[in-house]
Amino acid sequence: MEAFPLKKIALSVLSLLLSVTLLVTASPVQQANAAQKQTELLISAAASLKDSLDVIEKQYEKAHPDIKLTFNYGSSGTLQKQIEEGAPADLFFSAGKxxxxxxxxxGLVTGSKNLLLNDLVMIVPSDSKKKFTTVKELTDKSIKKIAIxxxxxxxxGQYAKETLETRKVWDxxxxxxxxxxxxRQVLTYVETGNVEAGFVYKTDALISTKVKIAIRVASDVHSPIVYPxxxxxxxxxxxxxxAFYAYLQTAEASSIFVKYGFSLPK
Incomplete structure (x- = not known):
């Protein structure tokens, strides 16, 4: 009398186990399908933008789960050459016009705009005792190495060269x-004490506790520092x-850039 109910229960348990097994087996497939729906955007961006774009990346991907942002950071000139040589990229964010x-x-990029402005500064290690009032003092014998x-x-580096030429100390x-x-390599050289001074953007100087700003370079001694x-x-x-390009011009994105020391074109 009891065999039939027990057999029925056993079959029900077996059916449940098979359902769970099929669900677990299907899960990676479902995840793969979801991943395939994501669009990966490759952004070639100037190294000085990294910290602010790290924040923007998280916010944008959270609001757009179908988008995966991948950043290729480097000097603007190197990134330019990569694009000229056919390297994949969807958007170029330069530190130079x-x-x-x-x-x-x-014809390799279209519809560019100047989104940000920056300032050039001369930095020294945070424990440096040397005081500067002008870049002309870099000619002093006590200064052995300067990074640009x-x-x-x-x-x-271009802006630094223009500054030193204007002040007639380049040669x-x-x-x-x-x-x-x-x-960013200039910043590292100064942070580690391998050079006594270096020229970086204000935004780079602000992210490091190992350097301090010795001179804020006047904007009229070099070309305008714009980020198109x-x-x-x-x-x-x-x-x-x-769509991502448009987001970079929103008030939300602009507030992040300003937080990291950039200013906005008027």
Whole structure:
């Protein structure tokens, strides 16, 4: 009499176990399908933008779960060359107008705008006892090494060179100059004490406790420091790239950039 109910219960348990097994087995497939629905946007951005874009990345992906942002950071000149050589990118965010203009002239980027402004500063290690009132004091014998970005490829290096030329000390400092691949490498050289001074953006100086600003460079001794951005013409995800580009110009994104020391064009 009791065998039938027990058999029925056993079959029910077996059926339940099979259902759970099928559900677990299907789960990775479902996850894979969900991942396939995400669109990955490749953003080539100047190294000095990293900290602010790290915050923007989290906020944007949270609001747009179908978008995955991947950033390629480097000097604007290096990023320009990569795009010219066909490297994949959906949007270019430069720290220099020259690099953006070159790409637009070739039709490789369209519709760029200057989204941000920055300032050039001279930094020294935080424990430095040396006081500066002008960059001309870099010619002093006590100063052995000065770091700047490669002027040909690093906009901050270009602005530093223009500053030193305007102050008529560029030639006198040639033996002291240490060239870096991007502005963040300049920051590292100063942080580690490998150089006595270096030229970076104000935004770079503000993120480090190991350096201090020795001189705020006057804006009239170098070209305007602007950050243009534009969608890459060969983007495979043009609509999504344009949407992210539009977001970078919103009040929400602008507030993040300002928090990290950038200013906005009037």
């Amino acid at each position: 020259k690099q953006m203009d070159a790409l637009e002239k070739q 970005g490669q002027p040909e490829s690093v906009p901050a 006198a400092l040639q033996d002291k100059l240490v060239y870096a691949k991007d502005v 951005a534009g969608v890459v013409s060969d983007s495979k995800h043009s609509a999504e790239a344009k």
